[in-house]
Amino acid sequence: MKQGRGRGQDQSGDSERQQRGATVIDVAARAGVSAMTVSRVINGQGRVKAETREAVERAIAELAYVPNVAARSLVRSTELRIGVVYSNPSATFMSDFLTGVYEEASARGARLILVKGEGGQPPSEESLRELVRSGVLGVLVTPPLGESPRVLRILGEAGLPIAAVGAYGTTGVIRVRIDDRKAACEITRLLIGLGHRRIGFVLGNPDQSASAERMAGFHDAVREVEGVETMVVAGDYRYESGLVAGEQLLGSDNPPTAIFASNDEMAAAVVSVAHRRQLHVPDELTVVGFDDTTAAVMLWPPLTTVHQPVHRLAKEALGLLVRKIASGADGAAEGRDVILDHEIVVRQSSAPPSGGSARG
Template identity: 30%
Template sequence: MRVTIYDVADKAGVSIATVSKVINNTGKIRDSTRQKVWNVMKELNYQPSVMASALTGKSTETLGLLVPDISNPFFSELARTIEDRSHEQGLSVIMCSTDDNEEKEKKYLELLQRKQVDGLIIASSFNDRNLLKQLVKQNIPLVMLTQDDPSLGVTCISVDDFSGGFEATSHLLSLGHENIAILAENTSSSKMRIFGSRDAYETFGLTFNDSRIIRTTASVANGKNCLDHILEYNPATTAIFACNDQLAIGVLQRAKERGIVVPDKLSIVGFDNTILAETTVPSLTTVAQPIKEMGSKVVDLILETIKKQVQPKERILYNPELIIRETTSKCR
């Protein structure tokens, strides 16, 4: 159970009012008593940021959402779905973009706790897992989204990245492409997508070459730079599997700038199936994640966790779907 202000008062041998005065730095209290209360709060891992909520016992009807990059269309679409579903349930959402920065992660977690949110949705990869473990230890309602971490002992919702990588690469191999470059991020999801690609090569009786993997961060600009690198160091490449749509779109734009006809001279597959995938010319072949289903489900689960005050330990894995459009064709 979550530690409450009553536990602090009992452990410190003082009244609840005294603990409240220490928290809010009000009233005349001996320094020794004040220090004793703070020591107990530290011992019980009781954060001042959540104390007001524990004291009043009231719900703020607010959820906290952490994403790595709100400019990424996948996360912006996911956040919109979460907000819409929360609104249907009478809740508000405070969203923070961490930029995969450890300092920002800590800062925003502290902010959300000060705002006394009822529960947290973590869609960011998160560098300092100890911060999340502390939240779990306090039994603060928490659900991981797009990030699967069994060590936390909380519910994780994600897509089957291994299957998605397998389907994307199998599609290209079936078209006769063998020299396929892979653009990936330094994330667990990209890692699983690469494993899926490797398995596809083995299934087709071919050898997977790790030198074809280029690791970068998700942006259109980086997708452009990656194609420049590929054309310089591996000009025999006939296809590219990008582990997200942003990188794929960057490749597509650079190919057009360099006069490379897609898909006649270069086939491209992305991952996510964001709204941008349908608006490119030619339209992007990509692996779809069920964004609306995942966003709605995570809100329903966090509400269930808040209501029952028990941290469930489910692993929900959605199946991705390969959407074949106009950026892939037979290898010529």
């Protein structure tokens, strides 16, 4: 499939290529791999699968490509192009993330090529393969796509180095995240320490490991104290899901006195539901979130939340990716796990319970 598509596109440009001569990018497009993989085959460096090497060598022969001195140092001779694959349903998370990525890219002289999926879903396979053919030297992936088998398979087959923010358990990938379980446990302890014994929890995206880690941290803290009652409802990190979750929790027969939502946008939605029900936050209901994005301070009262350094996570991931590209390390080499510090930020949305339940 990859080779057939490449040949069809190359045939239409044969006359132009004969005039200017084939390039590394042309070879990469014909073979269906990254330009960095072509460079490894030419230079005999790094680990390249036999099947991939054969495809590259066949493309070199078909295109009559002649490596030159510049091509032998691809990182120096080619513009530093980095792909950014994203589809995060939280607008405030993506705003902070992309700010960090752009700052780091500017500092390193990198050009970013963005590929977007919709609604938390991966981009199409064709979009991803087009990204590979564009000559990017590495790819930065946002949650939840850092755990998407399809995304990782397509990029991995091309031999591209990958950095994923917020990902767990993926191999051969640079992973940059915080300790979600520990952070969730700490903010739940805060609620229990304030005296809350009926606590609601709003789940995040069920396809994302960080969501399970945050729920595990919530239960870790609850198990430490006798007599804590919990209510867990579904969410997916979108504001709309927080509205539904807030109605479920506050409309129950014995509603919680505190609600921990797995991100700030859902927490902001819960506050909106509380206001609609004429509940005063925090006197009658405590609400806390996770991430410390701009959503945490754009409502009243501002949220008590877990500060996840989204801006720094993005910069760190891009920096590590660029260093891996510069080192010439194989894209499929063993990955690494980088865990940054988090912080509990206490604002005006949390207080001891008033003595009665939140009014339904």
